[in-house]
Amino acid sequence: MTELSALSAVPVGSRDGVLRFYFGPMDCGKSTLALQMNYNHGRQGRRGLVLTKHDRSGGPQVTSRIGLGSEAVEVVDDLDLVALVRAHERIDYVICDEACFYTVAQIEQLADLTDDFGIDVYAFGLASDFRSQMFPAAQRLFELADEISRLQVEVLCWCGRPGRLNARVVGGDLVRTGEQVVIGDTGADPIRYQVLCRRHYRSGDLGLSSWTPHPADVMSRATSDTASEVASGTSNGVTGEATSDAAKKVRGEAANGVAGEDPPAAPPAPHRRQTAQTPSSSQASPPAAAALTALAAGV
Numbered sequence: 019m020t021e022l023s024a025l026s027a028v029p030v031g032s033r034d035g036v037l038r039f040y041f042g043p044m045d046c047g048k049s050t051l052a053l054q055m056n057y058n059h060g061r062q063g064r065r066g067l068v069l070t071k072h073d074r075s076g077g078p079q080v081t082s083r084i085g086l087g088s089e090a091v092e093v094v095d096d097l098d099l100v101a102l103v104r105a106h107e108r109i110d111y112v113i114c115d116e117a118c119f120y121t122v123a124q125i126e127q128l129a130d131l132t133d134d135f136g137i138d139v140y141a142f143g144l145a146s147d148f149r150s151q152m153f154p155a156a157q158r159l160f161e162l163a164d165e166i167s168r169l170q171v172e173v174l175c176w177c178g179r180p181g182r183l184n185a186r187v188v189g190g191d192l193v194r195t196g197e198q199v200v201i202g203d204t205g206a207d208p209i210r211y212q213v214l215c216r217r218h219y220r221s222g223d224l225g226l227s228s229w230t231p232h233p234a235d236v237m238s239r240a241t242s243d244t245a246s247e248v249a250s251g252t253s254n255g256v257t258g259e260a261t262s263d264a265a266k267k268v269r270g271e272a273a274n275g276v277a278g279e280d281p282p283a284a285p286p287a288p289h290r291r292q293t294a295q296t297p298s299s300s301q302a303s304p305p306a307a308a309a310l311t312a313l314a315a316g317v
C-alpha cells in the first residue's frame with residue numbers, strides 16, 4: 019500500500035471512501051439497484067468494478083430480472099479483493115452484489131479499499147439465511163459499514179405484511195435446519211424459498227402452501243440447467259435467470275442459503291432446489307444480538 023501505482027488516480031488521503039451495505043429479502047431489487055448505481059456512476063465518468071457471486075446467470079455477470087445486466091467479476095473464496103482492485107489502472111468505486119456470500123475476510127478487504135484507497139464500496143445482499151440467522155459476511159458488513167440501508171421494494175408476505183425473512187420450503191414445509199448455502203439441482207424434491215413476514219416466518223405458516231409451481235415455470239427451469247438455476251435463484255439478488263454453464267452455476271449457486279431474488283413477490287419462487295454445499299455453515303448460534311438484528315431487521 020505504499021506505492022499506489024495501480025491507484026494513482028486516488029491518492030491516499032485525498033478523500034474518504036464510503037462503505038455502504040444495502041440489504042433486503044429476495045426479490046427486493048438489490049441487483050437492479052446495483053446495476054443502476056453502476057450505470058449512474060459510470061455516466062459521471064467514474065470507473066468502477068462490479069463483483070458478484072452466484073449470480074443466477076451462472077456466469078461472471080450481474081443480471082436483473084428486469085433485463086439489466088453487466089459483466090462482473092466472480093468472487094471466489096480465495097480472491098483477494100484489494101489485489102484485484104489494485105490490478106486495475108484506476109478504480110473509483112466497487113459494486114459488490116451478493117456480498118452476503120463473500121467470506122468475512124473479503125468484507126475486511128472491502129473496508130481496506132475504503133480506508134486505505136478512498137474507494138467507494140457499495141455492497142448488496144441478503145442479511146439473513148433461511149434460518150433467519152445472519153450470513154457471516156452480512157454480519158460483518160453491519161458491523162463495519164458506514165451506512166446501512168434496507169431495501170424494501172414491497173416484497174410482501176402472503177398475508178400482505180412486509181416480507182422480511184427468507185424461508186426455505188422443502189416438500190411444502192418450512193424448514194429451519196440445513197446447510198446455510200445450498201446448491202440447486204434438478205432433483206425430485208423441490209426446495210424453494212419464500213419471503214414471509216416475521217409473524218408467519220416464526221409460526222411457519224406458508225399461507226400458500228397449496229401453491230404449486232406453474233407448469234411453464236417448472237419447464238423452463240428444468241430446461242436450463244437445473245443446478246444453476248436453482249442455485250441462482252437462491253443466490254442472487256437480482257439476477258436474471260440465466261443459464262450458462264452448469265458447472266459455474268453449481269458452484270455459484272451453491273452459495274446461497276436463501277436467497278434468490280426471484281420471483282416477484284407473490285408466488286414464492288418456484289422451487290429451486292439445492293443441495294448443500296457449504297460446510298456446516300450453520301453457524302453456531304449467533305449471539306443474541308445478531309439474532310435480534312436479523313429478526314428485527316428482517317433479512
Ligand SMILES: [Zn+2]
Nearest residue numbers: 175177215218
Ligand atoms: Zn405474513
